[in-house]
Amino acid sequence: AGGASLRLCSTRVAQEGINKPVIDRIIRVDHAGEYGANRIYAGQMAVLGRSSVGPVIQQMWNQEKDHLKKFNELMVAYRVRPTVLLPFWNVAGFVLGAGSALLGRKGAMACTVAVEESISEHYNNQIRTLIEEDPEKYKELLQVIKQFRDDEQEHHDIGLEHDAEATPAYSVLKTAIQLGCKAAIFLSERI
Amino acid sequence: VRCQHYPPLRALQASAALRRASDEHKKEPLTSSSQQHFDPPPAGHQPEQEPQGPRPSYTGQGGQESEDYESEEQLQHRILTAALEFVPEHGWTAEAIAEGAKTLGLSVAAAGMFHSDGSELILHFLSECNAKLSELLEKEQKLVQLGEAEKKPIDEFLRHAVEARLRMLIPYIEKWPQALSVLLLPRNIPSSLNLLTSMIDDIWHYAGDQSTDFNWYTRRAVLTGIYNTTELVMMQDSSPDFEDTWRFLENRVADAMTMSNTASQVQSTGEAVVQGLMGAAVTVSSAETSRAVR
Numbered sequence: 001a002g003g004a005s006l007r008l009c010s011t012r013v014a015q016e017g018i019n020k021p022v023i024d025r026i027i028r029v030d031h032a033g034e035y036g037a038n039r040i041y042a043g044q045m046a047v048l049g050r051s052s053v054g055p056v057i058q059q060m061w062n063q064e065k066d067h068l069k070k071f072n073e074l075m076v077a078y079r080v081r082p083t084v085l086l087p088f089w090n091v092a093g094f095v096l097g098a099g100s101a102l103l104g105r106k107g108a109m110a111c112t113v114a115v116e117e118s119i120s121e122h123y124n125n126q127i128r129t130l131i132e133e134d135p136e137k138y139k140e141l142l143q144v145i146k147q148f149r150d151d152e153q154e155h156h157d158i159g160l161e162h163d164a165e166a167t168p169a170y171s172v173l174k175t176a177i178q179l180g181c182k183a184a185i186f187l188s189e190r191i
Numbered sequence: 192v193r194c195q196h197y198p199p200l201r202a203l204q205a206s207a208a209l210r211r212a213s214d215e216h217k218k219e220p221l222t223s224s225s226q227q228h229f230d231p232p233p234a235g236h237q238p239e240q241e242p243q244g245p246r247p248s249y250t251g252q253g254g255q256e257s258e259d260y261e262s263e264e265q266l267q268h269r270i271l272t273a274a275l276e277f278v279p280e281h282g283w284t285a286e287a288i289a290e291g292a293k294t295l296g297l298s299v300a301a302a303g304m305f306h307s308d309g310s311e312l313i314l315h316f317l318s319e320c321n322a323k324l325s326e327l328l329e330k331e332q333k334l335v336q337l338g339e340a341e342k343k344p345i346d347e348f349l350r351h352a353v354e355a356r357l358r359m360l361i362p363y364i365e366k367w368p369q370a371l372s373v374l375l376l377p378r379n380i381p382s383s384l385n386l387l388t389s390m391i392d393d394i395w396h397y398a399g400d401q402s403t404d405f406n407w408y409t410r411r412a413v414l415t416g417i418y419n420t421t422e423l424v425m426m427q428d429s430s431p432d433f434e435d436t437w438r439f440l441e442n443r444v445a446d447a448m449t450m451s452n453t454a455s456q457v458q459s460t461g462e463a464v465v466q467g468l469m470g471a472a473v474t475v476s477s478a479e480t481s482r483a484v485r
Contacts, residue, residue, distance in 0.1 A: 031403065075403045079392075079396060086404055
């Protein structure tokens with residue numbers, strides 16, 4: 001075939017014939033998301049670690065740590081560039097976690113509910129994209145994302161169980177946080 | 192091999208004209224290009240007016256059809272590869288491309304397919320060098336995996352990779368400064384930057400870099416700096432076999448290693464200091480509390 005198209009080739013077997021731009025974006029933004037989630041829980045633990053809700057947050061945090069580990073591996077395997085904004089998400093995530101925890105444990109749970117809802121929706125979108133592309137080729141990645149989506153959904157439910165909705169100004173807080181998440185996702189996909 | 196090809200972006204009419212001429216070797220085709228550095232075609236020749244589709248099929252004038260359909264991109268690739276041989280003599284110019292085309296049995300007008308400043312030739316050369324480097328590093332990695340070779344420490348690996356890549360410039364070293372200035376033209380910057388970053392990324396990948404944090408950027412920035420400065424030193428080096436350049440490279444890589452060691456030392460010292468302060472604060476506050484209780 002002729003034409004002025006760019007031809008990309010790679011020696012890694014894993015990368016033959018995959019839609020590199022799409023996979024790049026997916027892994028980059030998911031990695032950033034798990035990194036941010038880690039920092040949010042770290043912030044919450046810094047404030048509420050010794051309270052009665054500490055163990056619950058710690059357990060959710062441990063799961064996020066596993067998620068991040070997995071995405072670190074995928075990032076290396078697919079040779080994906082991490083987002084430049086990582087240092088920023090480092091600070092912003094911690095501030096969000098600590099800030100919401102300072103509103104009390106209900107505030108922390110509200111933050112968890114908001115973030116986990118955004119992330120679940122985001123993972124669902126990615127699952128749809130990958131299934132549209134080629135479910136067979138991306139089977140492993142799909143499995144990982146589905147598993148993580150279920151985990152995040154579980155966190156969301158735990159947040160609700162712990163009276164997240166009883167937070168003062170719950171809907172305002174939730175909307176604000178979810179807007180922030182949307183912006184973070186948009187930016188991390190691209191830069 | 193992770194490689195990128197940069198096909199030239201000229202009008203298809205010129206290449207279609209080229210195909211007709213190459214089949215015959217008799218006529219000099221008229222091209223649509225206005226910048227020519229060689230003899231104009233003989234007078235009385237009909238200009239090519241036939242409408243061209245996006246993929247002109249290669250049919251010879253005598254009604255023969257070629258057996259392998261060669262895409263335009265592949266043809267341009269062949270011409271540019273052949274042209275490299277003439278770069279030491281003619282520089283990165285249309286003349287070199289014209290000579291290259293001649294060795295393939297094509298008309299010198301083939302050079303009309305490309306920009307007259309030799310951009311495509313230089314980018315093609317860069318992309319070929321990068322592909323060769325990737326191949327070399329991949330082969331060496333396989334040897335290490337099979338246990339037939341020792342895994343190099345990072346600084347040695349980086350030196351080896353950068354030296355191997357820079358040595359590919361040696362046959363063209365006289366004309367390379369010209370190439371560097373062409374690569375800095377605004378038109379070429381996206382492509383040349385792209386080629387540079389993918390080469391640096393390749394080197395780090397084979398060096399075993401698995402960073403997934405900001406280090407990913409720091410390492411690549413540092414190596415890019417090392418590569419670019421060493422390349423510039425090489426342009427001005429007249430020592431036997433460029434030994435001054437390789438010594439410069441060794442020093443820069445050593446500097447980078449020192450810098451990263453220092454950075455991690457500073458970090459651990461900082462953490463120790465913070466811990467010490469926290470401990471002191473706890474001690475003081477519990478001393479205060481116990482004094483207040485008394």
